[in-house]
Amino acid sequence: MKSKHFRLLWLGQLFANLGDVLYIVGLISILYAAKESVFYLTVLPFLNTFGRFSGGMLFPLLVNRYRLTSLLAGSQCYKTVVLFILILWITFQPPPIVWPIFICIWIIAFLDGWAAPAMNALVPRLVKREELVKANSFVAVIYETTQLGGWAFGGLLTIIFHEENIIWLTFVLFMMSAIMMTAMKDEAPLKSKRHKPGKREELKEGWLLIWNNRFLRRVHIVIVLETAASVVWVAAILYVFVFEVLHVTEAFWGYINAAFFTGFMAGGLFCLKFAVWLGRHMRNIFICASIGISIVTMWFGFNSITWMALILAAFSGFFEQVKGIIINTYIQTETSLEELPKIYSAQHALIALTFGLFVLMFGAIAEYVNVKMVFMGAGFLLAIAALYMTVHFAEHFKKESRHIHK
Incomplete structure (x- = not known):
């Protein structure tokens, strides 16, 4: 540091x-x-x-x-x-x-x-x-x-x-x-490859690294599910929720955004303050944060009390930040320095594509069905991600935490 x-x-x-x-x-x-x-x-x-x-x-x-x-x-x-x-x-x-x-x-x-x-x-x-x-x-x-x-x-x-x-x-x-x-300088040595891949192979390299590594593949399944669920916090859907469910003016939309980002920042400060403790209990904290954000998102969809909406938005931001920091740290520790940029490249493209598709899907649901159903759907996706992570990652996380903090 x-x-x-x-x-x-x-x-x-x-x-x-x-x-x-x-x-x-x-x-x-x-x-x-x-x-x-x-x-x-x-x-x-x-x-x-x-x-x-x-x-x-x-x-x-x-x-x-x-x-x-x-x-x-x-x-x-x-x-x-x-x-x-x-x-x-x-x-x-x-x-x-x-x-x-x-x-x-x-x-x-x-x-x-x-x-x-x-x-x-x-x-x-x-x-x-x-x-x-x-x-x-x-x-x-x-x-x-x-x-x-x-x-x-x-x-x-x-x-x-x-x-x-x-x-x-x-x-x-x-x-x-x-x-x-x-x-800025990077002191890490560059490793030259004996076999230089073609441009088509280079473009696919990050995607193949994710697919061929069981842990990374499972991590990115969770990332896709959670990216899809995060669409509910975009301005268009929140704006409709404020009018149709909370029945308040558009100013409250700004308050919800501020509460969400305040929770996000609080989650980052929490991880910064308790970094050593967090590193020793990443598996359990990650599971709790994943379950917590699923419950909070569903609760937000059912809720019609204004002050409760602010609290739930703040908790959602907090859990999202803690979970994101932990999963980012695991990707960095699981991957070599040479492979990491290619994996992040594929990951960012995957997130952008998923987010764009689900903005349209959730927007249509909010328009033609019910905006509450959007939050129910997001909570359901987060619950699937939490369950999937608990089943498939628990043993790996326990093993990796011992390895990092020997």
């Missing part, structure tokens, strides 16, 4: 994540002012998801040729350049033509598709094995702090300053992140 390069990593990610939030806030204001259309605002998350998915799919072609630090620094530097082009276009083309903005949004999201797996794969290279739980918890807290504070800060800035100034602030944050990423 005292590694200079790990410090550069989390500081660089802090500025990059805060910049990402402010950039979205500024773009939402600019696009709505230009077209006054909700449709153009819905294109923004679609381009973000599709761009990240595309970048994640192509990431294996790069990871065999460049160091992770170079890819992370390159991604941030290119994002800064593209953002500068976007700023020039917005500044000198008022009111702006929209399609060049969409192209820049997609390119920035595509470059983020490199950054996410590279950052996760770098953590076990920059810290000691026994510090992984603490390091993952710390990175999670940093991310949630910027998410929780960034949206509130960004909303305040849109009231005080012009939207273009928010984009300029994002550019400054991207520049600072790029400088830190460029200064």
Whole structure:
């Protein structure tokens, strides 16, 4: 945790994540002012998801040729350049033509598709094995702090300053992140392969690593189920739930979001504070968190009391964070440093694809059946994941915990 390069990593990610939030806030204001259309605002998350998915799919072609630090620094530097082009276009083309903005949004999201797996794969290279739980918890807290504070800060800035100034602030944050990423070094030696796979084999490598490893395959079955269930917390479904079930104004939608992310951040702080204890009891805590989030999600769907909804949302965020940190730590300890970037690349693509499909499915259920059924379905998926994990992972987790903490 005292590694200079790990410090550069989390500081660089802090500025990059805060910049990402402010950039979205500024773009939402600019696009709505230009077209006054909700449709153009819905294109923004679609381009973000599709761009990240595309970048994640192509990431294996790069990871065999460049160091992770170079890819992370390159991604941030290119994002800064593209953002500068976007700023020039917005500044000198008022009111702006929209399609060049969409192209820049997609390119920035595509470059983020490199950054996410590279950052996760770098953590076990920059810290000691026994510090992984603490390091993952710390990175999670940093991310949630910027998410929780960034949206509130960004909303305040849109009231005080012009939207273009928010984009300029994002550019400054991207520049600072790029400088830190460029200064970061990875001391782990590169291993050259005797057999160099073709491009098609490289693209499939991460997927095959997951499929051929029994533990990783089971982990990713759980990840798919839980990603599908997490769709219930997207804005569109929560918005309907607030109106149709809780019968309150849209302001309460913001309170539920804040409660969820507060719980998320509390889960990260909990793991950071009790990292050693958590490392010794990962199996039991993971089982409890998985069962807990299933119960809380179903309870949230049945509940119609406003203050209880806030408490349940906070608990859901807490359990989700604890569970995510533990499973991320297990993947890092189960996988070699060379294979980890390819596995994270496939994982991020799988998560993006699953999330996109289930957003449409759960959205249709909320529209044509009942929004409560969406939360019942999510709770059922989480219950399946908890049961599957308990049956298949229990013995492995017990064995691995003894191995890590001998």
